[in-house]
Amino acid sequence: MSDGVITLLDPRLGWALLCLFGLLWVFLGWYWGRRASSVDDFLLAGRKVGLALGTATAMATWVTSNTVMLAPVFALEKGLWGMVAYSTASFGLFLFAPLSRRIRTLMPEGHTSGDFMRLRYGKWAWYLFLVISMVYSVAWLVSMGTAGGKLMETLAGIPYFHGVTSILLVCVIYTLFGGMYAVIGTDFIQSAIILAGVLLVGSLVVIRTDLRALYDTMAVEQPSLINALMPVALLSLFNNMFFGFGEVFHNNVWWSRAHAMRAEVAPRAFFLSGLLWFPIPIAAGFIALSATSLGVNVIDPNTVGPLVAGQVLGKVGAVLVFVVVFCSLASSIDSLLAATSDLLLQDLGKKILGISSEPSRFRLYSKFIIILLGFLTWVLCALEMDLLQILFLSGPLVASAIWPIIAGLYWNRAHWLAAVLAMLLGSALGLWAYFQIGWYTASLISSVVSMAVIFVSVPFCRQTFDWKKLHE
Amino acid sequence: MVRYEGPDQATYLSGLAAGNYFFRVMAKGPQSAASSSWSQPFELQVVFVGTHQVILLSLIGLAGFTILVVSIMVGHRLSQREPKVLSS
Known part of the structure; x- marks a missing residue:
């Protein structure tokens, strides 16, 4: 950060908070991680996570630094519909509830979403799926690291690269210590802090804002934000919804949680986590809507949420936002590190490269991949790419996987070639829409194309899939 | 202003x-x-963005969402009738 720029927190206080919470997560990671004695313990927390921990980990994982930063951006750019659009990402959790039940029934000993694609559709769909999943996972990790670095800089004047390095280092260390046990344990505490923090900041901003003045100012200076028919906002509603479905349905973060929870708990935990997550983007978004009426000058839309919270609530607000941001960063980065290393190890390492599955070696490889992923994210974060661009470019890729997953789980006449074509055509046309029409149509187009391919193919499919093939 | x-x-x-x-x-x-x-x-x-384009894409989005929800709900209901076959 350049000299002379005023930040909301004293950098020394920022570093103190960073060290305090960093040490806390590392200690808790080590403490809970002692229970992980087998590979299944390390990767899937022994497959016996209960309702409270299951709900908390799903909710905390879905509240990312992107939620804290992009939900306010959505509200600032697309108004009321923008807030609702971001909240529709919770629909992914609602609908993953029945899917998780089906996953546990079909694959009681399963490990990854890649396992499902390989056993259900064969190697070509599996390879393509792994490419899509890895592109998305790295994009998600980088977008979170970038968001975290920028927020640390805005809030406390911690230089961007120092912030990114500290956050990644903490998350890599405690994930290494405890695997999924550490991730789920810390997620429980982090989810409580995030939920209380965001709702408290949102409520305080509402209390300190004259709603009549807010409406009057917006009607004059930002009339489109309160226009119920704002075109881009309406389109982003569906686009964001399908992006959210794609993210949740395909990614191993959610599949690994489905496998980690007790079978009867998983559907309820995903549904409850969706309910708890739904108000968070609305609370975060409202903060941004009030910026103009409160006289807050926004320079970088990516930091509008923390900026308004800090200016309205002073140092207390800034500390609250800092802690919430750090918790949301840690709760998502650790989950993604653990689940992606699991996917790489099980699918790429074990099934493609044929590495040894001897438990002590397997765990060692898992730790090596976590470090490698952390390092890759750290290098890519140095490029300081645009947040929306990073995230939404992967939208059409993951949206193309929605229908191969749904059809694969419920229909015994979904063919492997249809799944491959659905992902290829969906991704291609979604990316075309991204560049030719706008990002707000990419996931929508991709999902609909993928759906059309699957529906058209089913009447021509002569083979009936034997579900028992999923028991490996 | x-x-x-x-x-x-x-x-x-x-x-x-x-x-x-x-x-x-x-x-x-x-x-x-x-x-x-x-x-x-x-x-x-x-x-x-043009109004016609918005209406068309919104209708496509609404249809896609409805089909997706109905497919999962129907699939979920039908799948609950077959657990014995799967676990055998």
């Missing part, structure tokens, strides 16, 4: 209605006497 007055050297605009807007800036020192004159105005044109 004064959009912003203060020490920042940039501002971010959003939520404008469709139309043409003109903006200009003035530098001010600590004392009001040390102000520059107004800059040449620059024009900003706000254009929205």
Whole structure:
């Protein structure tokens, strides 16, 4: 950060908070991680996570630094519909509830979403799926690291690269210590802090804002934000919804949680986590809507949420936002590190490269991949790419996987070639829409194309899939 | 209308209605006497996506969402009748 720029927190206080919470997560990671004695313990927390921990980990994982930063951006750019659009990402959790039940029934000993694609559709769909999943996972990790670095800089004047390095280092260390046990344990505490923090900041901003003045100012200076028919906002509603479905349905973060929870708990935990997550983007978004009426000058839309919270609530607000941001960063980065290393190890390492599955070696490889992923994210974060661009470019890729997953789980006449074509055509046309029409149509187009391919193919499919093939 | 007055050297605009807007800036020192004159105005044109395109894509989105939800709900209901076959 350049000299002379005023930040909301004293950098020394920022570093103190960073060290305090960093040490806390590392200690808790080590403490809970002692229970992980087998590979299944390390990767899937022994497959016996209960309702409270299951709900908390799903909710905390879905509240990312992107939620804290992009939900306010959505509200600032697309108004009321923008807030609702971001909240529709919770629909992914609602609908993953029945899917998780089906996953546990079909694959009681399963490990990854890649396992499902390989056993259900064969190697070509599996390879393509792994490419899509890895592109998305790295994009998600980088977008979170970038968001975290920028927020640390805005809030406390911690230089961007120092912030990114500290956050990644903490998350890599405690994930290494405890695997999924550490991730789920810390997620429980982090989810409580995030939920209380965001709702408290949102409520305080509402209390300190004259709603009549807010409406009057917006009607004059930002009339489109309160226009119920704002075109881009309406389109982003569906686009964001399908992006959210794609993210949740395909990614191993959610599949690994489905496998980690007790079978009867998983559907309820995903549904409850969706309910708890739904108000968070609305609370975060409202903060941004009030910026103009409160006289807050926004320079970088990516930091509008923390900026308004800090200016309205002073140092207390800034500390609250800092802690919430750090918790949301840690709760998502650790989950993604653990689940992606699991996917790489099980699918790429074990099934493609044929590495040894001897438990002590397997765990060692898992730790090596976590470090490698952390390092890759750290290098890519140095490029300081645009947040929306990073995230939404992967939208059409993951949206193309929605229908191969749904059809694969419920229909015994979904063919492997249809799944491959659905992902290829969906991704291609979604990316075309991204560049030719706008990002707000990419996931929508991709999902609909993928759906059309699957529906058209089913009447021509002569083979009936034997579900028992999923028991490996 | 004064959009912003203060020490920042940039501002971010959003939520404008469709139309043409003109903006200009003035530098001010600590004392009001040390102000520059107004800059040449620059024009900003706000254009929205066409209505027909929005309606078409929204209907496609609504249809896609409905089919997706119905497919999962029907699949879920039907799958609950077959657990014995799967676990055998």
